[in-house]
Amino acid sequence: MLTVHHLNNSRSQRVLWLLEELGVPYEIVRYQRQADMRAPKELRAIHPLGKSPVITDGGNTIAESGAIVDYIIRRYGKGAMMPAPGSVEYETYNEWLHYSEGSAMLPLMLNLYVSRLGDDGEPLHARIDGEIANHLGYLDRHLEGRSYLLGEEVGVGWRYRAAPRWTVDLATRFERTSSVETRARPIRREYQPNPELGSGSYWLARAALTFGARGALDRSDLKATIGLEGGVGETEYLRLSFRSDGSIPLGGGLGHFRVRTTAGLATAGLPRSRSFAIGGRGTLPAERFRGYGGRRVATLLAEWRIPVPAPAIGLGPFANTGNRAILAPLFGIGWAGGAIEDLPWGSSNGPRPVAGVALEVLHGLIRFELAHPLRQVEGQGARLRLTVDISPEWWPIL
Numbered sequence: 001m002l003t004v005h006h007l008n009n010s011r012s013q014r015v016l017w018l019l020e021e022l023g024v025p026y027e028i029v030r031y032q033r034q035a036d037m038r039a040p041k042e043l044r045a046i047h048p049l050g051k052s053p054v055i056t057d058g059g060n061t062i063a064e065s066g067a068i069v070d071y072i073i074r075r076y077g078k079g080a081m082m083p084a085p086g087s088v089e090y091e092t093y094n095e096w097l098h099y100s101e102g103s104a105m106l107p108l109m110l111n112l113y114v115s116r117l118g119d120d121g122e123p124l125h126a127r128i129d130g131e132i133a134n135h136l137g138y139l140d141r142h143l144e145g146r147s148y149l150l151g152e153e154v155g156v157g158w159r160y161r162a163a164p165r166w167t168v169d170l171a172t173r174f175e176r177t178s179s180v181e182t183r184a185r186p187i188r189r190e191y192q193p194n195p196e197l198g199s200g201s202y203w204l205a206r207a208a209l210t211f212g213a214r215g216a217l218d219r220s221d222l223k224a225t226i227g228l229e230g231g232v233g234e235t236e237y238l239r240l241s242f243r244s245d246g247s248i249p250l251g252g253g254l255g256h257f258r259v260r261t262t263a264g265l266a267t268a269g270l271p272r273s274r275s276f277a278i279g280g281r282g283t284l285p286a287e288r289f290r291g292y293g294g295r296r297v298a299t300l301l302a303e304w305r306i307p308v309p310a311p312a313i314g315l316g317p318f319a320n321t322g323n324r325a326i327l328a329p330l331f332g333i334g335w336a337g338g339a340i341e342d343l344p345w346g347s348s349n350g351p352r353p354v355a356g357v358a359l360e361v362l363h364g365l366i367r368f369e370l371a372h373p374l375r376q377v378e379g380q381g382a383r384l385r386l387t388v389d390i391s392p393e394w395w396p397i398l
């Protein structure tokens, strides 16, 4: 029988969780942390590192969370919890599997240890906090518009490619949200973390029609998705959403004109976890991040993307920062209505126009946005805001 060598309050909780989800029988051998939080020496008899999680199964002894999860899913998962090896999704799954211990855990552990140094650790905090913000921002961007890291939902879906650029998606799922509250320690205190959005249990059905991008940067291009979702649970609701991104080349070295739009409309029963939110990066620069939202939203962001020369700074023997940057005067307008009780984002009380300029450098990777709300933001006064972020084009692959 598979045995989990479980240390209290430790990462082996993940292994127990996985085994429970899969319904795999197992037994637990418990170890108690000592007063100094270290594992008792008995764990070294199982694996030389003396850490938890460790599992033993027949002749196998396996340490390291990712390796254990991989072993259990391959051996006992019967195809569940893992995309088919060789598929694109499998590579993404594998990346996330390694990501938690390989990248994300380091700044979190550094934070834990360095915090114990009190004032002596202060010089290290800027870097540690920056890295934590980097990782949380990455996760946050990856989760934008979806509920899970690897999929959009737990349920079944069907995708049909009707024509090279047209795709139809139909899906149904069961969703239970108790809380998706996050606590953030942002660099700027204005960042709006997720509120407690628990909305109970729902059966959902979803249909989406997507017109895919041609993917050619120097020609005109358009991508758009329209989705209709219906839910039955604590309430009943319908939710219609639309998103588009199009650009037209202006010719003569004048760059591109680009327009991005989003729109959402939902009936009165919309649960809080499915509410729309706008403001800040990606939707309405210069306005507060997720400042407005509810059951009805619309945004339009237009910019004129002008290529300008930039000094190419060497980045080692094979790369440089590129000899071109994009300067983009921009105009945006957003509107939100149908506020939902207890959410920090509410009605915009009419349209919220903004204007500014963006600068994209490092082959379009880094985007600076300097923008100004054209209408006063309540309680804040209208002021110029600078945002530095990874350009939205890169969000899906970073």
Ligand SMILES: N[C@@H](CCC(=O)N[C@@H](CS)C(=O)NCC(=O)O)C(=O)O
Pocket: 007, 009, 010, 011, 012, 037, 038, 039, 050, 051, 052, 053, 063, 064, 065, 066, 101
């Ligand atoms: N990267 C390893 C980390 C294992 C690890 O450090 N476990 C901690 C508990 S979360 C531990 O055993 N600490 C006790 C000690 O180091 O004595 C994994 O994910 O399995």
